[in-house]
Amino acid sequence: MTDKKIQIKLKAARLKSGLSLSRTAELTGVSKAMLHQIERGDSSPTIATLWKLAKGFHLPLTAFIEDMIQTGDTFTPARKELISFPGSIGFHTVFPFDPVFGSETFLVTLEAEQTHTSNSHDVGVVEDVFVTKGEMEILFDGRWKRCRCGDGLRFRADQPHGYRNLHDEQAQFHNTLHYPKTTLFEVTGED
Amino acid sequence: MTDKKIQIKLKAARLKSGLSLSRTAELTGVSKAMLHQIERGDSSPTIATLWKLAKGFHLPLTAFIEDMIQTGDTFTPARKELISFPGSIGFHTVFPFDPVFGSETFLVTLEAEQTHTSNSHDVGVVEDVFVTKGEMEILFDGRWKRCRCGDGLRFRADQPHGYRNLHDEQAQFHNTLHYPKTTLFEVTGED
DNA sequence: AACGTACGTTCGTTATAACGAACAAGAGAT
DNA sequence: ATCTCTTGTTCGTTATAACGAACGTACGTT
Numbered sequence: 474m475t476d477k478k479i480q481i482k483l484k485a486a487r488l489k490s491g492l493s494l495s496r497t498a499e500l501t502g503v504s505k506a507m508l509h510q511i512e513r514g515d516s517s518p519t520i521a522t523l524w525k526l527a528k529g530f531h532l533p534l535t536a537f538i539e540d541m542i543q544t545g546d547t548f549t550p551a552r553k554e555l556i557s558f559p560g561s562i563g564f565h566t567v568f569p570f571d572p573v574f575g576s577e578t579f580l581v582t583l584e585a586e587q588t589h590t591s592n593s594h595d596v597g598v599v600e601d602v603f604v605t606k607g608e609m610e611i612l613f614d615g616r617w618k619r620c621r622c623g624d625g626l627r628f629r630a631d632q633p634h635g636y637r638n639l640h641d642e643q644a645q646f647h648n649t650l651h652y653p654k655t656t657l658f659e660v661t662g663e664d
Numbered sequence: 665m666t667d668k669k670i671q672i673k674l675k676a677a678r679l680k681s682g683l684s685l686s687r688t689a690e691l692t693g694v695s696k697a698m699l700h701q702i703e704r705g706d707s708s709p710t711i712a713t714l715w716k717l718a719k720g721f722h723l724p725l726t727a728f729i730e731d732m733i734q735t736g737d738t739f740t741p742a743r744k745e746l747i748s749f750p751g752s753i754g755f756h757t758v759f760p761f762d763p764v765f766g767s768e769t770f771l772v773t774l775e776a777e778q779t780h781t782s783n784s785h786d787v788g789v790v791e792d793v794f795v796t797k798g799e800m801e802i803l804f805d806g807r808w809k810r811c812r813c814g815d816g817l818r819f820r821a822d823q824p825h826g827y828r829n830l831h832d833e834q835a836q837f838h839n840t841l842h843y844p845k846t847t848l849f850e851v852t853g854e855d
Numbered sequence: 856a857a858c859g860t861a862c863g864t865t866c867g868t869t870a871t872a873a874c875g876a877a878c879a880a881g882a883g884a885t
Numbered sequence: 886a887t888c889t890c891t892t893g894t895t896c897g898t899t900a901t902a903a904c905g906a907a908c909g910t911a912c913g914t915t
Contacts, residue, residue: 493862504904509864516902517712519872520672524763531843533766546805551795551814567794567816574767574842578792580814601769603758603838604742605796623742623771625758647794647838651765685893695874700894707872710902 484512486530501529562589562636567647578649583609583638590635599651600630607644610637620646672714672728675703677721692720753780753827758838769840774800774829781826790842791821798835801828811837 487497487508498505502525503518510516518526527534549567563582570577578601583589590612602611603625610617612635613628620626628634630650638644678688678699689696693716701707709717714728721727740758754773761768769792774780781803785791793802794816801808803826804819811817819825821841829835 494864495862505863506865506905507903510902517710519708519710519902520714521708522903523711527763528761531761531766531768532763533843534763546820547816547818548809549816551812551816568792568818574765574790576765576767578794578816580794580816599765601759603769603771605838618739621742625738625740625742625769625771627738627759647796649840651767684891686891696893697875697895698873701872710872713873 483508483526483530486532487512490530497529501525503529562587564648570652575652576649578647580605581636581646581648583607583636583644583646585638585641585643588635588637590633591630593631593633598630600628600634601647601649601651602626602628602636603647605645605647607638607642608640609644609646610639611635612637672702672709674699674717674728677723677727678703681721688720692716694720753778755839761843766843767840769838771796772827772837772839774798774827774835774837776829776832776834779826779828781824782821784823784825785821785841788843789821791819791825792838792840792842793817793819793827794838796836796838798829798833799831800835800837801830802826803828 487494492500494505494508497503497508501508503522507516507518507522511518523534526532547568563584564579566577567580568576568578602620604620604622606622608619608621610619611626611628612618613630613632617637618626636646678685683691685696685699688694688699692699694713698707698709698713702709702713717723717728738759754775755770757768758771759767759769793811795811795813797813799810799812801810802817802819803809804821804823808828809817827837
């Protein structure tokens, strides 16, 4: 019942970046005094301030809990043959799935007058679309959103969604899927 | 920067398990009133109580955090004004940094005959480049790599790197920065 | 020495997370 | 119908997270 103090490992993060408390304060929006108390373990922050810290340090929230490793260099030449299914959209992989980032990205080609609908992905999956050619429309949250070349759209993919090209010109988009970090955390069986 | 509403997906977890507030309270050690306020979003819990919840539900901490998608749906129209520094490259943000994914993405424009070199980012930062227009070269690992429109390149950005456009036509590329969940965290010994 | 200044610490106050208890709406049961 | 038990809600108080500012310390400069 006496709850164990949760130790946030932000001191290491701060020192690693060579930041002072004052600098960190103005960088994250969390007061210097608070930062100090958190580092000493005298107070356990709210998730709101945890969020500020994560943003300021450019770290994912999970960073304060788990660690991971790096990936290598990857070069993917353009104009590889597209994987297309007849009547469906064509695409090829730009960056394959990487467990470290939890994302993968494709280049998708949408022929003129073509429509493609996709089923819901797993809960928490988020999709980034960035139109690189032509003009298209994206279905999410129950409506079609028009996207022109250069537009960027991020939406939750755990719902029915789709892409369509109503024009007579080919469209292309850069497509990144973010998978949620489902790394399980060990729960100490202490009550 | 302004704190958005942070919603914990506690209610979903509770209903899924078919638990009442009272039952959840005695099961997690968090008061019924608190649970209600958290579910309503009236208060953002401390990580200490978040820990209690995770324990009670036998769920990893990330299970509650994953749903804190600050970005929700994001639409970024094209052709926003570029942020350019004189003599430097121009760019604008397509997707701002999001702690859930640990990444941010830009659209960068490289004028003809233009060169830009960038200092090393923090250790572990990885960069994705996807050329959307023209042709360019990228410096990493000590050499310049030619990239044509449609090429994708992923490289470690914790080293001197750069971009240059040797041609007489403007080049553009889609640029994503992945920030690592650094390994460096170790619990500082208590004093 | 005295100054500057950047560091981490502590102090006093405010904002709010968290609690226990009382509260009202609903479902059976008698 | 009034009890009884459960649901989720709101009220009043306490505990503490969060803040701004003052403080002592250490290391440079002049």
